[in-house]
Amino acid sequence: MMPATSLADWLRSASDDELAALLQARRDLATPPPSDSTVLATRAGTAGSTARAIEDLDTFTLAVLDALLVADADTEAVPVARIEALLGADPGPALRRLRERAVVWGDDDALRVVPVVREIVGPFPAGLGASVPELADVDLADLAEDERSVLAALAAGPPIGRSRDARTEVPLDEAKTPVQRLLARGLLLRRDAETVELPREVALALRGGHSCSPGALHEPELPTNPHQQSTVDEVAAGEAAEFLRHMESLLNAWSEQPPPVLKSGGLGVRELRKAARELEVDDARVTLLAELAVGAGLVADSGSAAPEWVPTTLTDSWLASAPAQRWLILAQAWLELPRLPGLAGQRDARDKAMAPLSDDLRRPLAPVTRRRVLQALAELPSGAGVKSAEELVAVLAWRAPRRGGRLRDETVRWTMAEAATLGVIALGALTTATAALLDDDRAAALSAMDRAMPEPVAQVLVQADLTVVAPGPLEPELAAEIKTVADVESAGHATVYRITEQTVRRALDAGKTADELHALFRERSATPVPQSLTYLIDDVARRHGRLRGGAAAAFLRCDDEVLIAEVLGNPVAEEYELRRIAPTVLVSPVPLAELLDGLRAAGFAPAAEGPDGRVLDLRPSGRRIPPRNRNARRVLPEPGGVSPEQVAQVIAHLRAGDRAATRRRGAEVRLPGGGGGSDTSATMALLARATRERREVWIGFVDSHGTASQRIVTPAHVGGGILHSTDDERYPLHRITSAALVED
Structure with a gap:
């Protein structure tokens, strides 16, 4: 690349590969296609585009950018040696990333920065204040301890401090406080009556001559614990099974008694706490359950005059699905959920608590953050888990300190907690199923979770106190039968059911006979059936159904x-x-x-009877409403890029504009308003001449986006109101605003 004094010159001399890399890294520059390199440079130098370009840069690259601003590369060219001296490290890799994004341009002996970067970074790049060249060789050896403490605090950045001692200037021999003495020596600058600023040269002297701390140069280590991948999958499957049980309980509870929708939208605190008590979980888990129930389409706002959160018809198919399929639906919904459940309960700008399921929790970029966290875990060796979420927070903060805003670190913590609760991760490691889900391989994810799930149990343990112990997840058919005749007393990896007179009568109401209940426990119990259970069933059945x-x-x-x-x-x-x-x-x-x-x-103790005399089950199955239309678009980890074909077209358009801007042209035929009348005939004559003589023509052209540009074309044929060029491009004559022959 030839030396360049402006960004436009640098872009004009860039190779096609370099321009392609720029357009891929900064997709906003390609739409609409820039007419020439000057337009591209102007667009690349805007505040919004530049802010997006540096948003996902790591801490070291941003430190290099800060060093360039400290060296005033936004106003004059600086050599790379100056930047290396400020950093105390080789800036080469970071400079390549910055050049690739056109935030920095120029050769190593003349580096420049897009001027708007200073506005984006702020008034104190690298946390350094204004420059005072007279302090370049300042000696701080004789400072008192209290004076050094003041300077050290400001040297860490920002360089601005507030002190009442700055109100009046006093001579050094009359100064009593550290701030007064430092002001008298010129080691602090007085900005106003209560504000002081640390000069850049003093801060650099305290930092050892470097503009950044050593921690900014290298990514923090991420300590891990090794695990067998099978262990990770099994632990995650256990957590997933528990979450599925809680979701089922929530859906059943809301089927019988749907909670109301708040006037401002969302789920009220009283309803949240009620669900937490019934499920015996904390508010955070109930919030996640509710958000995923709505996010997966299992629950929706009824939209009635008194709206309620009611399960949809999708709930029945979800409840009838295998556990692995249930988990897959919820995990996919969580990955794509454009909301932050962790915000529930926090105060908004009006000091009002944000409610679950309300619009306050909506954050469109939440799916991108979740995938970013999970991708970081996917980079670890198989089975390796992070020791703590805080260490992962530090690593991701180093990799992209400008992403995420004020919730950057909290979002990582919430993602790790929610992923563990849902069984997406376990022991700080990614599961096999989740890794497949991140690759959009749903079949592999389903298969992996199905293998990790505990084998369903075909037998229970019936005890003399009329309790039934399920030592694991029951087979679906057995689970349905046990739930018909018994209530859950305690849940967990081993579920305990309680049989009572009411539960037996409920089973008989559902159409079961006493003989069928006896057979159920006789065939499915690994322990002898106690006489007390036999007597209970017979006694209730003797009275049941007589009426x-x-x-x-x-x-x-x-x-x-x-x-x-x-x-x-x-x-x-x-x-x-x-x-x-x-x-x-x-x-x-x-x-x-x-x-x-x-x-x-x-x-x-009556029983319901059908037309054929058989007992009917009249228990309500719960309210259901049609599912709401949900956005079917999949949320991608990052916005879609520009295709290679589009990049090639933009570059060709750009090169044509550059040629048109630099080539000499002869007498111009201008067409006001896009042509017409005699102007059209003059244009046709000029284009016909160019076609015969194989001459290049300079044209002014307005594309379908309304963007005006200049092109150099070689006409191959003119007819039907279209100019056909030798490179197979077509230009409607009504869009050509002016034309001229290119002079040699």
């Missing part, structure tokens, strides 16, 4: 006329308008489910 109901709107029938009379004599008969239509039949205008609930509350 049967049907829809007429509802009817009751019983072969025992004495029991029918007992019902008619109970206040429940008047409440539900029961009347006898036969010695053994009563009818009511009340719906059957409501009638049976009233009879049970009065102490009776």
